[in-house]
Amino acid sequence: MIDYIKKHKDEMISLLEQLVNTDSNSYDKAGVDKISRLLKRKFEEIGMHVTVHRQVEQGDHLEIKADRDCDPKILIIAHMDTVFPKGEAAKRPFKIIDDKAYGPGVNDEKASHVQVLYAMKALKASGSEALKNVHIIFNSDEEIGSLSSKALIEEAAAGKDYSLVVECGRPHDGVVTERKGVGRFMMDVHGKSAHSGVEPEIGRSAIEELAHKVIRLQQLNDYKQGLTVNVGLISGGTSVNTVAPEASAQIDVRVKDKEQALDVTKEINDIASEESISGTRTDISGSIGRPPMEKTKKTDELLQIIQTTGKKLGYQIQEVSTGGGSDAAYTASKGIPTIDGMGPIGEYSHSETNEYTDLPSLVERTILLAKTIEALSLQK
Missing domain, CATH: 3.30.70.360 (Alpha-Beta Plaits)
Structure with a gap:
């Protein structure tokens, strides 16, 4: 899996460029639907089953599993919408300076779309049964409170053992264990x-x-x-x-x-x-x-598994708390062990000029996600 992800770095960056250069404001249904159609096609190309939850006002949500009838125990949540107005992508398109990628929504959270897809690709290419243990939700309205997707997330969360939310990772290998x-x-x-x-x-x-x-x-x-x-x-x-x-x-x-x-x-x-x-x-x-995402004993146990997995890969995973909200709150409030900030590392989300994703972390966090899914799938 590690070799697969590393070998596909250029392909991952190319997809990231395509995503960033597509406007997807929460109220731009056409733009978000363009993202959802692209992701639907990409996941179907590797044989995964994609259900489209059509919406009238916001973009359509996606629900993805290895196949229709599998019973996954790991929920992964990502959002497709951004805060930037239509036309922002044309005004300041995707660019790379040194090892950082810039552009509207690159960090929050289009790099995470690439990460989730290529983690699944790596699991499939390696023949890992852990692929069948993953249930993915891509929603379209996180930036405006997830009003239409909250019920979908909570329904998907029922019966899950773990929830991994791929909001951007924090500097110094940070993941989020608490949110306000x-x-x-x-x-x-x-x-x-x-x-x-x-x-x-x-x-x-x-x-x-x-x-x-x-x-x-x-x-x-x-x-x-x-x-x-x-x-x-x-x-x-x-x-x-x-x-x-x-x-x-x-x-x-x-x-x-x-x-x-x-x-x-x-x-x-x-x-x-x-x-x-x-x-x-x-x-x-x-x-x-x-609701607040409160840290629990079960959250700490999940964190320890992620930290152990990271250590084997050479990463020192640190926990942080943040005042920003995310969909992690909905799974955490249901008592499901939840870790947020599992996405690629970057900073300055929502910034009109400075938002970036660290490109080496795009590869590293994709490997971490895939390996974490494998590790969690071995838990009893």
């Missing part, structure tokens, strides 16, 4: 309009009320405990000389565990219900939509 949960809330304040020069006293400023609430929301931050609350967008008012009848705020929340999620949700709702400006009313919507 992610919440989105919308606070809508309703006041009463009035002429700001003629009769401001009869107005009730929604903006003033929201300002009080924003300060209280920001005070919920507890960085030492892993809690972040960020009011990232605000809007309101109708004109500069009118007491604002409406104002709203969009709030991003990151939590380290389920208890913290419950506590901060209550605090946000309490802030919404309390008035600073009499006569205003506040509606609150939203929730912690993606």
